[in-house]
Amino acid sequence: MTAPIRSTTRIVGLQEKFDQKNQMHTQAAIGGLGEKVKERWTRESIDPFRRIFFPETRAMNVPMRSWYKVADGPLNPNKIEVIDPKHMAKIIKGAARFLGADLVGICELNQAYVYSHTGLRIDFAKGSDGQEINLPHKYAVSLAVAMDYKRMRYAPGWIDNAEVGLGYLNAAKVAVSLAAYIRELGYPARAHFFINEWAQHVPIAEAAGLGELGRLGLLMSREFGPRQRLATVTTDLPLVVDSPVDIGVVKFCKICGKCAQNCPSQAIPHGDKVVVRGVEKWQLDDEACQRFWCSNPKRWNDCARCVTVCPWNRPNVLHHRIGVKTAKYSHHARKILLWLDDVIRGKRPRPVVKWLDYQEGGRRAKSVLDLIRNQAKE
Numbered sequence: 001m002t003a004p005i006r007s008t009t010r011i012v013g014l015q016e017k018f019d020q021k022n023q024m025h026t027q028a029a030i031g032g033l034g035e036k037v038k039e040r041w042t043r044e045s046i047d048p049f050r051r052i053f054f055p056e057t058r059a060m061n062v063p064m065r066s067w068y069k070v071a072d073g074p075l076n077p078n079k080i081e082v083i084d085p086k087h088m089a090k091i092i093k094g095a096a097r098f099l100g101a102d103l104v105g106i107c108e109l110n111q112a113y114v115y116s117h118t119g120l121r122i123d124f125a126k127g128s129d130g131q132e133i134n135l136p137h138k139y140a141v142s143l144a145v146a147m148d149y150k151r152m153r154y155a156p157g158w159i160d161n162a163e164v165g166l167g168y169l170n171a172a173k174v175a176v177s178l179a180a181y182i183r184e185l186g187y188p189a190r191a192h193f194f195i196n197e198w199a200q201h202v203p204i205a206e207a208a209g210l211g212e213l214g215r216l217g218l219l220m221s222r223e224f225g226p227r228q229r230l231a232t233v234t235t236d237l238p239l240v241v242d243s244p245v246d247i248g249v250v251k252f253c254k255i256c257g258k259c260a261q262n263c264p265s266q267a268i269p270h271g272d273k274v275v276v277r278g279v280e281k282w283q284l285d286d287e288a289c290q291r292f293w294c295s296n297p298k299r300w301n302d303c304a305r306c307v308t309v310c311p312w313n314r315p316n317v318l319h320h321r322i323g324v325k326t327a328k329y330s331h332h333a334r335k336i337l338l339w340l341d342d343v344i345r346g347k348r349p350r351p352v353v354k355w356l357d358y359q360e361g362g363r364r365a366k367s368v369l370d371l372i373r374n375q376a377k378e
């Protein structure tokens with residue numbers, strides 16, 4: 001449990017493992033946040049996209065649900081010999097990109113980021129909660145899949161909720177396929193993705209050099225800011241690891257705070273970092289965030305407004321790349337970038353977005369869901 005070298009998030013004490021059942025999604029589902037939140041969080045969503053991406057009700061309509069069976073599996077007995085772990089790391093990264101990853105990095109698996117016990121909502125449903133997790137793999141391959149800039153623009157609402165669901169599915173596809181590929185080389189590998197994860201993706205991605213931990217509490221990459229979904233493959237395949245990076249995120253977050261200003265539940269801190277389980281970081285009020293998700297099930301099932309408003313969340317075009325690159329080196333450049341973001345997108349950006357027959361950002365959501373509601377009334 002040693003501190004990663006050059007990380008912009010400092011380890012200042014003992015890093016204790018986290019029990020997965022204390023995650024807010026689980027707590028909301030098992031009544032830890034009260035009966036009203038539990039009822040809203042576990043009821044069937046009115047949005048069909050939500051129902052196909054999140055395994056709450058009809059399992060046969062949820063592609064991801066069948067994937068936990070292939071998250072781990074048999075090894076090819078003809079194990080290849082790895083003579084050059086550097087070359088092997090290159091092959092694994094190439095394979096991950098071929099399978100659909102937008103970003104990929106490798107680190108040693110820090111056991112502090114492996115949950116102590118199983119405790120996903122689905123574990124409670126299956127009766128497999130509370131089991132000690134034993135994940136002895138040496139390495140973690142961190143995988144990021146970008147979400148669509150335009151569909152994420154209006155959050156919280158059904159359009160970004162659908163994009164989030166697709167992001168989970170895409171990230172899971174890459175992870176299960178890459179883990180199977182490694183097992184075909186003869187080495188153990190397990191895919192960790194939504195509904196099947198034994199580890200925290202964010203600190204793993206940070207250690208693997210995908211980006212930095214931002215004020216909003218998520219991994220921020222140079223390419224997409226916080227607008228990506230993460231998955232992880234753990235393995236014993238010998239690989240050369242990457243290092244954490246300083247791309248200027250923490251420096252920028254110190255003068256920004258746009259996510260905190262725009263967060264509807266005020267869950268993101270406006271002030272300084274604090275120490276939590278041995279790590280110095282900006283600490284999210286995760287309960288406030290989760291409660292907000294459950295505050296209006298007719299309009300949304302989750303939120304990502306902090307992701308949407310972040311100045312690092314831009315299409316990956318040349319002027320944005322130049323902007324965030326210079327922000328690393330100069331305080332003035334950071335100030336200019338923030339000022340420009342306020343001028344161009346506004347201090348509280350909230351555009352109207354149309355997609356399929358959804359329309360959001362206006363006075364109220366108008367969509368296929370209205371048809372469903374109207375049918376129910378007839």
Ligand code: B12
Binds near residue numbers: 202217290
């Ligand atoms: C439970 C959960 C939530 C809960 C609690 C969030 C939280 N901070 O714990 C709630 C409902 C609030 C939530 C909200 C969101 N979530 Co969430 N969430 C998770 C989940 C399933 C588990 C996280 C967990 O175990 N938290 C409990 C403890 C560990 O939290 P913590 O002590 O506060 O530590 C957090 C950070 O400080 C950091 N961290 C902890 N230790 C260390 C050490 C170091 C060195 C570093 C660098 C970081 C770090 O990791 C934790 C966050 O993952 C992860 C998936 C996963 N398995 O990683 C996704 C995940 C973190 N969520 C994600 C996202 C995108 C969101 C939302 C935007 C929702 C959405 N619609 O997309 C919001 C954003 C809220 C915010 N500003 O953070 C993504 C993050 C992608 C990214 N770019 O980093 C993840 C990885 C899901 C995924 N597979 O992509 N989420």
Ligand code: SF4
Binds near residue numbers: 214216253309311
């Ligand atoms: S909105 Fe600003 S403070 Fe928040 S994560 Fe993005 S850059 Fe950092």
Ligand code: SF4
Binds near residue numbers: 262263293
């Ligand atoms: S997801 Fe929404 S409620 Fe949660 S921290 Fe981000 S902006 Fe706030």
